[in-house]
Amino acid sequence: xxxxxxxxxxxxxxxxxxxxxxxxxxxxxxxxxxxxxxxxxxxxxxxxxxxxxxxxxxxxxxxxxxxxxxxxxxxxxxxxxxxxxxxxxxxxxxxxxxxxxxxxxxxxxxxxxxxxxxxxxxxxxxxxxxxxxxxxxxxxxxxxxxxxxxxxxxxxxxxxxxxxxxxxxxxxxxxxxxxxxxxxxxxxxxxxxxxxxxxxxxxxxxxxxxxxxxxxxxxxxxxxxxxxxxxxxxxxxxxxxxxxxxxxxxxxxxxxxxxxxxxxxxxxxxxxxxxxxxxxxxxxxxxxxxxxxxxxxxxxxxxxxxxxxxxxxxxxxxxxxxxxxxxxxxxxxxxxxxxxxxxxxxxxxxxxxxxxxxxxxxxxxxxxxxxxxxxxxxxxxxxxxxxxxxxxxxxxxxxxxxxxxxxxxxxxxxxxxxxxxxxxxxxxxxxxxxxxxxxxxxxxxxxxxxxxxxxxxxxxxxxxxxxxxxxxxxxxxxxxxxxxxxxxxxxxxxxxxxxxxxxxxxxxxxxxxxxxxxxxxxxxxxxxxxxxxxxxxxxxxxxxxxx
Numbered sequence: 001x002x003x004x005x006x007x008x009x010x011x012x013x014x015x016x017x018x019x020x021x022x023x024x025x026x027x028x029x030x031x032x033x034x035x036x037x038x039x040x041x042x043x044x045x046x047x048x049x050x051x052x053x054x055x056x057x058x059x060x061x062x063x064x065x066x067x068x069x070x071x072x073x074x075x076x077x078x079x080x081x082x083x084x085x086x087x088x089x090x091x092x093x094x095x096x097x098x099x100x101x102x103x104x105x106x107x108x109x110x111x112x113x114x115x116x117x118x119x120x121x122x123x124x125x126x127x128x129x130x131x132x133x134x135x136x137x138x139x140x141x142x143x144x145x146x147x148x149x150x151x152x153x154x155x156x157x158x159x160x161x162x163x164x165x166x167x168x169x170x171x172x173x174x175x176x177x178x179x180x181x182x183x184x185x186x187x188x189x190x191x192x193x194x195x196x197x198x199x200x201x202x203x204x205x206x207x208x209x210x211x212x213x214x215x216x217x218x219x220x221x222x223x224x225x226x227x228x229x230x231x232x233x234x235x236x237x238x239x240x241x242x243x244x245x246x247x248x249x250x251x252x253x254x255x256x257x258x259x260x261x262x263x264x265x266x267x268x269x270x271x272x273x274x275x276x277x278x279x280x281x282x283x284x285x286x287x288x289x290x291x292x293x294x295x296x297x298x299x300x301x302x303x304x305x306x307x308x309x310x311x312x313x314x315x316x317x318x319x320x321x322x323x324x325x326x327x328x329x330x331x332x333x334x335x336x337x338x339x340x341x342x343x344x345x346x347x348x349x350x351x352x353x354x355x356x357x358x359x360x361x362x363x364x365x366x367x368x369x370x371x372x373x374x375x376x377x378x379x380x381x382x383x384x385x386x387x388x389x390x391x392x393x394x395x396x397x398x399x400x401x402x403x404x405x406x407x408x409x410x411x412x413x414x415x416x417x418x419x420x421x422x423x424x425x426x427x428x429x430x431x432x433x434x435x436x437x438x439x440x441x442x443x444x445x446x447x448x449x450x451x452x453x454x455x456x457x458x459x460x461x462x463x464x465x466x467x468x469x470x471x472x473x474x475x476x477x478x479x480x481x482x483x484x485x486x487x488x489x490x491x492x493x494x495x496x497x498x499x500x501x502x503x504x505x506x507x508x509x510x511x512x513x514x515x516x517x518x519x520x521x522x523x524x525x526x527x528x529x530x531x532x533x534x535x536x537x538x539x540x541x542x543x544x545x546x547x
Contacts, residue, residue, distance in 0.1 A: 036066040036073075040098040040506020043447075046097075050451040052463040053167065061167045061447045065438060066101050068163060072435040073103030079439070080119050081135035082422060083110035085385040086193055090443065094452065099444045104435045113137065113422075114273045115505035124149030128430025132436040135192055138179055138421045138495040139277070139466040139503040144188045145181040148502045150408070150425035152186040156437060163434060165441050171459045172446070174298060175421035175495065182302040182498040190440045191423030193458035196493055198417065199226045199243065199281045200368065200384070200478065201376035203399035205255065219250050226376070226401035227479065234488045237412060245286060245343060245406040248376070255375040264351030266367055267344075268359035269518065276510035278361045279344065280311055280496060281418040282378060287340040288409035289313035289331050290494075296487075297415060297494035303492070310415035311497040312535065313337060314511075321499075323545050325532035332535065333528035336409045341531075342524035345514070348378075369394050378403055380420050384457050384480060400478040402489050417493035421460055428508035459484065501544060509538045 014123050040062035051058050081087045088110060111119075120136045123129070124147050144150040157164050170176050170187070179189040184330040205211060208224045215223035218264050224232075226243040233242035252264025268274070284290075292309025297304050307316050309402070313331030315322045331337055349356040353373065356364070361379070368377040369386050372393025387394050402417055412417070424440035442448070446461065450469050453459040457477060464470060465484045474481040483489055496503065513534040517527035539545040 020188060033070070035069075036069070036101055036103060037055060037063060039097075040066040043097050043101060047447065047451050050454060050469055051447055052450055052461075052467050053446050056359070057167065059531055061165060062166060063100060065098075065442055069102035069104055069435070069438055071437065072432070074105075075432050076105040076433045077132040077430075077432045077436050077439060078130070079106055079133045079135070079424075079436075080116055080131050081108065081110055082116050082137075084115040084195075084382045084456070084458075086382070086452060086458050087135070089455045090452060094443060094448060097477040098439060102435075102438060102442075103440065106439060114504075114507070117507070120149065123427045123429065127429045129427050129431060131424055131427055132430040132432050133424045133440060135422050135424055136189065137503070138175055138191075138402075138419075138423075139280075139500075141179060141188055141498050142496070142501040143503055144425070145183065145498070149428055150188045151428055151430075151433065152181075152184075153188060153190060153319075153426070153437075154180075154186040156426070156433065158436065160437070163437055165445065166311060167446050168441060169446065169463075172445070172463050174460050174462055174465070174490075175419060175423070177299055177301065177322075178297065178419070178495040178498060179421070179423065180498070185301075189421075189423040189425055190444050191421045191424075191460050192444050193453075193456065194419055194421035194460040195382035195458050196379045196417050196419055196484070197378070197380050197403055198385070199248075199376050199378055199401045199403055200228055200381065200387070200398055201401070202372075202374070202394060202397055203478075204397045205375055206251075206399075211236050211254075215250075215254055219255065223251070223254075225399060226404070227399055230401050230489075239405060239407045239410055239412070242407070243401060243404045245339075245404050248404040249343075249347060249351075251356065251375055252348065256351045261373050263353050263374045265350045265376050265378070266352050266364045267356055267378070268361050268364040268372075269345055269349055269356050270358055270360045270363075271511065271515035271518075273507040273511050273522050274361040275503075275514045276507040279340070279510060279514075281341050281380065281420060282403060283344045284313060284332075284337075285310055285415045285418065285494075286403055287336040287343075287406045287412065288411065288414055289336070289340075290415050292411055292413035293415065293494075296491040298419060298490065302496075302498045309497045309500065310494060311500045312506075319499075321539070321545050323536045323539060325529075325536050328536060328545070330532065330536075332533035333525070336406070337528040337532070338525040339406065339408075341514070341517075341527045345527065346524065347519055348469075371395075379419070381480065382420075382458060384477060385455065387478075388476070396476075398478045400480050400483055402483070402492075402533070403533075404433055415494040417489060417491060419490075419493040419495050421495060423460075501542075502539070503544075506535065506538065509534050 229243040256264040293305040315329030324332040365379040365383045513531040
């Protein structure tokens with residue numbers, strides 16, 4: 001009897017101890033969960049009203065990240081991105097916030113845009129998963145569509161509906177349509193930001209009454225701002241009323257006064273990949289390389305314009321690519337192509353400060369603000385935050401407009417601006433796809449998009465572009481947001497042709513040929529012929545076109 005009683009007492013003690021242990025474990029689990037929920041609530045306070053979401057929605061989405069990430073806490077993902085004022089801020093502010101909310105560690109590496117393309121190409125070739133994610137240009141959609149390397153986010157979302165934020169709203173991403181496989185519609189890139197091409201100019205110079213008087217006397221027409229010319233042309237639908245290549249050359253000549261340390265523009269022609277992507281992204285469009293599109297580029301399924309693509313003026317016969325040169329039906333070395341190379345490599349540098357041969361395009365954009373001695377800069381508008389810095393020579397003096405177009409060849413309906421969008425892929429070789437997907441969503445979420453673009457000025461969500469928070473800074477930012485809200489501009493903006501499989505390899509082909517032509521002091525037509533020949537040779541070698 002005593003033995004039975006002792007056994008019973010032992011059992012009771014065991015149950016009590018077990019219960020206490022279980023309760024302790026539950027308590028620890030709840031405490032751990034509370035840690036991430038608390039981090040989400042702290043993030044809500046930090047973001048405050050700098051979001052398009054209501055306070056309730058903001059807390060709901062950030063709490064969703066905290067709860068959904070539970071199975072992946074303790075994992076480490078690797079990421080690479082192109083350094084810019086915005087993305088450097090993301091690394092310093094958003095990445096630590098994501099880590100606190102989710103418990104997922106992020107090893108992130110900033111580098112040049114060219115290097116991100118090299119990393120992406122290596123992933124395509126090896127499928128090794130050296131990086132779980134790379135923030136990559138939309139240019140590479142054609143590469144992913146034909147060679148792999150990035151997973152289909154469309155399929156991933158379908159297979160993992162529990163990992164899709166209730167606030168993701170893909171249609172709110174401005175580049176949603178142009179970041180997809182053109183044949184299957186599968187999404188490859190969850191876009192983080194965009195930097196459209198345009199003209200940044202010294203408004204105080206263009207509106208100076210004395211300069212206006214002198215300009216009218218010399219050129220016979222009134223000096224207006226590029227924005228005024230553009231808005232006038234949108235009413236008349238006459239390209240001659242627009243901010244044109246011809247007007248830009250007059251303006252550049254007029255303001256080039258070395259003795260006063262004034263120049264018409266600032267550009268860079270140092271050998272490097274920028275000679276290729278600047279041609280595709282900006283220059284070729286201004287000279288009408290592509291045909292009139294079947295609809296707005298950002299919302300129309302490819303192919304948007306044929307037979308000539310706006311990417312290097314390549315000619316297509318139906319779905320079959322034929323080539324870039326005139327002999328193959330292309331436009332790269334046509335009269336408009338020669339005019340483009342002349343403008344880019346010879347005319348603009350002649351109105352730039354000394355040293356253009358020693359700097360690249362990005363360095364030229366930075367110097368535009370640092371020196372403040374040029375009338376205008378044709379650029380991807382990613383350096384605008386630096387123009388707002390206390391030491392900027394153009395703070396409060398600049399304005400933004402679309403890039404100029406050549407009235408001889410450009411027609412409305414052609415691609416004019418470049419919607420240079422970049423975002424996160426998940427590499428095929430990634431071992432942490434679920435955690436990486438949560439990271440991609442967080443970095444591009446409605447929760448943070450307005451907040452980060454109050455710093456970085458590269459909004460890629462329609463809701464952010466239309467937000468009162470960003471619009472409140474429009475005048476300070478040179479009219480950037482009102483330009484992005486202007487459909488006459490955005491409907492003419494395109495990424496790279498989604499059916500173009502050449503990036504990033506063709507950057508090397510085109511830039512090497514262009515640099516060789518400059519080194520040999522070839523004429524613009526000879527440079528155009530050389531580049532077109534080399535590009536066709538590469539396309540033939542890759543089996544992308546036929547003999």
